[in-house]
Amino acid sequence: MPPSSLEKIRVLVVDDSVVMRQLLVRLIGDEPDFEVAGIAADGRTALAKVESCAPGIVTLDVEMPGMGGLDVLSAICHLHPGLPVVMLSSATQTGAVQTVEALSRGAVGCCPKPTGATGAAATLEILRGQLLPLLRSLGRPGPAPRSTPVGVPRVTGMLQTAPLPPRRPAPRLVLIGSSTGGPHALHQILPRLPATLPVPVVVVQHMPALFTAPLANRLNETCALAVREAVDGEPLMNGTVYLAPGGRHLKLVPTPSGIRIRLDDGPPENSCRPAVDVLFRSAAPLFGPAVLGVILTGMGQDGLLGATELDRAGVELLVQDQASSVVWGMPGAIVRSGLPHSIVPLAGLAEAIADRLRVGCSNLCRPLSKPTSFGG
Numbered sequence: 231m232p233p234s235s236l237e238k239i240r241v242l243v244v245d246d247s248v249v250m251r252q253l254l255v256r257l258i259g260d261e262p263d264f265e266v267a268g269i270a271a272d273g274r275t276a277l278a279k280v281e282s283c284a285p286g287i288v289t290l291d292v293e294m295p296g297m298g299g300l301d302v303l304s305a306i307c308h309l310h311p312g313l314p315v316v317m318l319s320s321a322t323q324t325g326a327v328q329t330v331e332a333l334s335r336g337a338v339g340c341c342p343k344p345t346g347a348t349g350a351a352a353t354l355e356i357l358r359g360q361l362l363p364l365l366r367s368l369g370r371p372g373p374a375p376r377s378t379p380v381g382v383p384r385v386t387g388m389l390q391t392a393p394l395p396p397r398r399p400a401p402r403l404v405l406i407g408s409s410t411g412g413p414h415a416l417h418q419i420l421p422r423l424p425a426t427l428p429v430p431v432v433v434v435q436h437m438p439a440l441f442t443a444p445l446a447n448r449l450n451e452t453c454a455l456a457v458r459e460a461v462d463g464e465p466l467m468n469g470t471v472y473l474a475p476g477g478r479h480l481k482l483v484p485t486p487s488g489i490r491i492r493l494d495d496g497p498p499e500n501s502c503r504p505a506v507d508v509l510f511r512s513a514a515p516l517f518g519p520a521v522l523g524v525i526l527t528g529m530g531q532d533g534l535l536g537a538t539e540l541d542r543a544g545v546e547l548l549v550q551d552q553a554s555s556v557v558w559g560m561p562g563a564i565v566r567s568g569l570p571h572s573i574v575p576l577a578g579l580a581e582a583i584a585d586r587l588r589v590g591c592s593n594l595c596r597p598l599s600k601p602t603s604f605g606g
Contacts, residue, residue, distance in 0.1 A: 239369030240267035242285035244276040244302065245318065246294045250343065253350060254289060257357050264365070273297025277305055280313070287368055289361070290337070292319040292328045300332055307336045314338045314368040314556070316361070321345045321440060330444040333413035338556045339364045342438055367410060367529035367557045401522040401546075401586055403429050403466070405513055407506030407536075409436040409528025411556025413445055415576055416526070417452065420471060422580030422591045425454035429587060430466040432480065432491075432513075434506045436528065439476035446473045462493040474504035481512035489516060500532040506560070510536025519544030522586050524579070527555035531563035538569065547571040548582055 241264060243254045251269055258264045268283035270276035274297055280288065288306065292299040303315055317332045317340045319325035329340045341364060344356040408415060412435045420431075437445065443459045449471070450457040460472040460480055466489050474480035478493040492512075499505035506525075510533060513521055523540050525533050527550055537547055549565060552558040554576035564571050574582045584591045 238263055238265045239365060240265055240284070240286045241365065242266075242268045242270065242276070242279055242283055242288045244270045244273075244279075244288060244294075244299075245291040246271050247291070250291070250318070253353055253357065257354055257362070261362065263369075273299070273302040273305075276302050277309075280306060280310060285313070287365055288313065288315045289341075289365075290315050290317055290332075292317050292325055292332060300328060300335070303332050303335055303337055316341060316364060316368070318343055318361075323440070323444075326440045327444045330413065330441060330448050333445070334417045334448055336414055338368060338414070339410050340437075340441065342440065363529070364410065367559065399520050400588055401429060402520040403513065403517055404431040404522045404524065404583060404587070405509060405540075406431065406433045406524045406526060407510070407528070407533040407560065408433070408526035409502075409530065409532065409557070409560060411527035412436070414556075415550065415579075416445075416449060418576055419526075419580045419583070420449055420455060420457065421452045423453070423455055423584060424589055424591065425469060427455055427469045427587065427589060429468055431455070431471040432460070432466075432474075432482070432509060433471060434474045434480060434504045434509050436502050436504070436532070437476045439478075442473055442476040446471075449473075460491050460493065463490055465490050474509070477503055479504050479508045481508060482516055483512065484516060500530055502530070502532050506533035507536035511539050514539040514543045514545070517543070519546075521545045522583065523547045524549075524583065525561050525564050526550045526579075527557055527576075528560035529557040530559050533560050534563045534567060537564055538567070541569050546586065548579065548586075549573050550579065551575045 241258050243251055243266060245251045255266050255269060258266050267285035268279040270279045273294055290299050290302060299317065306313055306315055315337045317329050317337045319329040319340060319342055321342045333340060341361045344353045446457050446459040455469055455471050457471040459475050472491060479496050481492045482489050483492045499507050510523065521540060523537060523545050547564060547569060549561040549571045551573045555561055580591050
């Protein structure tokens with residue numbers, strides 16, 4: 231039996247393109263668990279419809295004449311905090327840069343508008359596979375968490391980090407996995423870490439290929455650390471953040487000159503490429519317990535199998551808490567699995583990471599000195 235209207239996910243569609251509005255309305259209207267809360271062709275109408283239609287989610291075109299998508303997003307975030315906004319952008323460099331800016335400002339997800347599709351049916355099929363799962367993850371709460379496993383600290387405040395267990399050495403590497411809501415979370419964490427960070431940081435963020443380079447550039451502008459999209463074959467450097475390129479898996483491999491990054495086009499895992507599992511699995515045999523694993527907001531359970539390998543190697547796992555996660559799929563999977571972990575709110579994750587690395591947090595400007603090389 232289809233859900234009642236009270237249970238349906240109400241979506242406000244905002245796009246200046248008549249064709250795209252019609253396609254989105256058709257896509258949403260065909261699903262028994264969705265309904266179209268309203269339609270807007272410009273930013274000011276969109277803000278009025280948010281007030282009058284009370285949507286549960288907004289899909290928002292990035293590039294619109296007059297009041298653009300970024301301005302509409304800022305207004306929604308100010309007037310209706312907590313209302314999820316998903317950005318739809320053209321598959322262009324300009325669209326990608328604007329979308330990344332929107333994600334850093336609080337949009338919870340993005341979806342590129344299909345290009346090269348021959349006809350409405352093909353376009354709808356692409357949107358059905360890319361947009362609908364994201365909207366469903368935002369419109370349905372995740373399962374309730376279990377309590378933290380016995381003997382594992384639960385971090386409940388910004389500065390209430392757990393002491394480093396004596397059996398673990400100080401980490402030589404930080405690994406971060408994130409998906410829906412991840413860009414905003416990364417913008418809350420990475421700028422707080424100091425330029426003197428004594429380890430590399432490797433990040434897998436689920437994003438299309440067009441968006442990861444602008445995300446790395448945007449983070450690089452705001453961080454004391456150097457942030458860049460990873461390049462195949464490059465060595466790891468302390469004080470540097472490497473972001474996996476969209477559409478490519480990132481592994482860490484041993485070479486005679488030290489640990490290096492390897493990118494490949496292997497099959498998706500958990501319907502993802504890059505996949506957090508691939509990165510985590512590659513690091514476990516190379517570093518043993520000298521890794522800090524961090525799982526941020528995201529739908530699905532990518533990272534669970536890789537985290538299991540890290541746990542076998544004695545690695546500590548930090549997990550973003552449910553209250554601060556846009557979607558508690560990936561972090562919740564770790565909690566429900568029974569793997570040892572510490573649950574940390576987003577506001578306390580930078581401090582928790584710095585605590586494990588025995589450094590302090592800061593908001594320093596980018597240094598001019600070159601990061602030091604990281605050997606195997």
